[in-house]
Amino acid sequence: MRLSKLIGRRIKEKPKDAELVSHIYLQRGGYVRQVSTGIFTLLPLAKRITAKIEKIIREEMNAVDGQECLMPVVLPRELWEESGRYQAVGKELVRFKDRNGKDLLLGMTHEEAVVHFARTEVNSYKQMPIMTYQIQTKFRDEPRSRGGLIRVREFTMKDAYSWHTTQECLETYYQKVHKAYEKIFFRAGLSNCISVESDTGMMGGAKAHEFMAVCDAGEDTLILCPKCGYKANKEVAKAIVQYHKEAEQPLAEIHTPNCKTIEEVAAFVKVPEHKTAKAVCLRSGDNEPLIFVVIRGDLEVNEAKLRKAAQLKNIEMASEFEIRNIGAEPGYAAPMDIDLNKVKLVIDKSIIESNNLVCGANRVDYHRTGFNFMRDVASKHSQYIVADIASVREGDLCVECSTPLQVRRGIEVGNIFQLGTKYTASMAHTYLDENSKEQIPLMGCYGIGVGRLMASVIENQHDNYGPIWPISIAPFEVHLNALTYSDEKVKTAAESLYASFISQGLEVLFDDSDGKPGSQFADADLIGVPFRVIVSLKTLEQNSVELKIRGQKTSEIVALDAIIPTLKSRIAEAHQKLSCSC
């Protein structure tokens, strides 16, 4: 490919709306162009990269006996009603009508579509385990997409689905896919990728992991143990909380003028914050009871954990009106005195494990001391949920090995779920077992965001000039520069090299632009090809060219007749480093 003909021009300045490094370089290097919010065109450079990523994915999916298929983007409402998700999923699912008024939707994930065909194609225990996958466009009408290709509305996703007769089979296969994913990310050169325990969200199912590219640009918060390797998304992370119990004291009301926050109350009463309790009022919908959460004052409620524990879909802050409506006072709320029949009471484990806490008194400027939940509330009202709904904080102790935990950010590049029978049961997918008995198969599902993976590699591997692509997904293997192309000697030598690179099967991008050296090098850096061959009068005098490796400062002079074997062996070496024995 000649750079002069490549579609997608490099731009010098930082695009106005780009913030993330990956977004900036993808735009500046001419990889992508934004069409609308969260909707991008992939230009040739990006397309070449994603094609290579997809090839790696195909190889590894095929290696675990995945069979590629292709499902439709547009799906009928009825199919999604079978699983219940037509109603359950919010506005991110795009629904529309065809000319006959038939309800359709844009597939955002394909459990329904895959079960649609699997229930007629997979109905014998002899077929399982079995897996199918596709690489296909998804559309999710995200309420807020951002960050270039990190969070988009339309994107290419590899989604895979497997069926199993037993939980053991599912788990064994799940581990196999986990391994396959490790290989994929390793081969793609995403060196900062780890897997963490994750929430199953609306996908449902028992167990799930997310593959996270650890970097500051990430949107997810990860809790990591530096010693034992415990890794979890903050949404599900657990930590050891130190509990303090002592001889019970009676409940007593105290005057606490101008003490609304836990900090103020603890300071006023002269107790540590972990000797206080706080109440948080939340709502999950217009006709739903308020959620009254009580947690120790020094801890924060983790909404994802709360959602799971209380089986709630949406959570938002309750209004002051709603709080007063149940008999509580904003800033001074406590589970005593209020109308507990009007609320869903959720108690963090820290409250059960502590006593003699300072809590609100449901009237302004008053608190109570000596709060003991079991004695003061549970003895009169038995309807409540106890769960661990506290957010893990940096420095909290690991549940596995008591080491202080670290907090990091991560980009979710892939996820794997054990779905169980959620979709097979609701959509009546059955098979016959060895006793000719009808059974419901278990499912797993496995996703990878292709474009997000590409962007994550940039976030992880770049310098001040542009991306540094791993050879396995680089748009080209070799970038050939002709410095002073208009000079006949240079032109002849460069054209001849270009022709022989091509005939030797090298993927080469040839800068025949006659641009200034600075401009050529800047372009080459933005394109980020691993090996750069520079032809100039200076080195041609010695019958040689310059070989530079992207991301390294130094370069070497290689004789003209040695450049092809040198390149070939260097490229092979680079591939070798990314070939996976894991």
Added chain:
RNA sequence: CGGGGAUUAGCGCAGUGGUAGCGCGUCUGUUUCGGGAGCAGAAGGUCAAGAGUUCGAAUCUCUUAUUCCCGACCA
């Protein structure tokens, strides 16, 4: 869905009431060059759209659209 910005040439921006500018890019010459170099010239704009105020609007007012950031949300 809340809060805050933005919208003027392909890109990045200036222009606060008198009829449109700069840099980069593009094109034509010239220079023959090692980190976006210089010189000379050229093309390129319904100032997001609509309505209003005014003798006169890119500029003031209102409405709408698009878009970005923060938050909510997120398979």
